Amino acid sequence: MNVSSDRTTAKIGPLTLEDQGWLGLGPQHWNESQAVLAEHALRRSEGELSDQGALVFKTGKYTGRSPKDKFIVREPSSESEIDWGDVNAPFDPGRFDALHQRVLEHLQGREVWIQDSFGGTEPTHRLPIRVICERAYHALFAHQLFVRPTAEELAVHRPEFTIVAVPDFQAVPERDGTRSEVFILLNFARRLVLIGGTQYAGEIKKSVFSILNYLLPRQGVLSMHCSANVGEAGDVALFFGLSGTGKTTLSADPVRALIGDDEHGWGDDGVFNFEGGCYAKCIRLDRLNEPEIYEAIRFGTVLENVVLDPKTRVPDFADASLTENTRAAYPIESIPNHVSGGQGGHPSRIIFLTCDAFGVLPPLSRLTPEQAMYHFLSGYTAKVAGTELELGQEPSAVFSACFGAPFMTLPPNRYAALLGAKMRRHNVEAWLLNTGWTGGGYGQGRRIPLRQTRALVDAVLEGSIRDVSYAVDPIFGLAYPQACPGVLTEILDPRTTWPDPAAYDAQATRLAQLFRKNFTRFNEVEPAIQAAGPRLDS
CATH class of the missing domain: 2.170.8.10 (Phosphoenolpyruvate Carboxykinase, domain 2)
Known part of the structure; x- marks a missing residue:
């Protein structure tokens, strides 16, 4: 990955922490095995063992990502590229440097763990990274999640980005310019990420994803928030979706090999996993x-x-x-049935996953190319009560462009243009799969049974669903099958599952209006894509 002019210096040996300006640290544990890292975590009472030997950690106040505490340093080399806004909020370079110095002071004399690895399995586009942690647990997490170098690769490893995780350091918003004590700061000029105030390890993972989402599209590689698997015939399938929609579950298939469960790139030679876990x-x-x-x-x-x-x-x-x-x-x-090396060919099918808690969308819909672009840019799913404190009893519609807006650093149209071009070039089918509710919305209906969802996915991947009869939803314009092997016919048309069809119509109209309102921010897309959304009477 050509992100710097000194890439050839990888031949002269690894960069030390002192080379990177991290001086005065305490004991340093470099690239240790999972067994040794587990011993360190238990020695320090960071977690406890389960009956099967898994290590269990509690992350305290923050049990998920803190998207409002993520910032990107606004500096000349990347300023014109970033899609600035609520997701990619700007941070002052001077304040970054000051906070960086405070983090360095915090680490003086402290025991640290360093893991060198790669973001990406494809040698041409993989990113050498270094993770510096003050918790052994975070080093174990990095060991399991990222691509582990060979001994020979470690000997010459030169990180092009460094991620520093200091959960015991808390920012002071009035002094540091952060929103809270938590901070996730990406500095593309310094090739450095600072994470503090939170123990949740997912911030480390998603920081690397955000970096790759900035670097790769500029090289013609589509970065994607999706899982991927491959059949015996070499047919690759992608599963796009937000958390909770089924990416990991549906891509872990006993008869198909797993390429990866969450983050991938699509380059000239096909699809490759960003991660090793x-x-x-x-x-x-x-x-x-x-x-x-x-x-x-x-x-x-x-x-x-x-x-x-x-x-x-x-x-x-x-x-x-x-x-x-x-x-x-x-x-x-x-996962026993995985692809060694984390790479596959060009996909033949793409499945967009949504968990529709309104109970409106069909369990499965076949998309036209224009509808595929519309739903990729929309990135719809729904949250329900109980998953987040601020939610009430009604479902909350979520529109996350590219099915991963919190991690997409460039404008959504950059990713959509790449996806559209690659789908046309490789003649890729697109489908919309609803893993949410049927027979009514959340609180009235029920979640579509997983076995029914799996049967629908199997029919898509086998091709048996392609030639059945289809009906078209009058509001969303989605073509849905009227029969599918192994699937209850009565669930395929969502309107017929509701006890009160008029209530369904009202709910469908409400959701369609939310789709239309959200898509107004994409007024620069082609008219055919604009017209691929819900149809509402004026």
């Missing part, structure tokens, strides 16, 4: 429905905010007393 939601994890993920939770796995029985140390995956956002981080090798 998986970060699965495990609330209400069930061995029967999600056997691959369940069996991956073993020694070395990092569990966040999972409640253990105090005597047996058996995880209670149904317990959401700490958060709905319980997580498991494990190497992709823990």
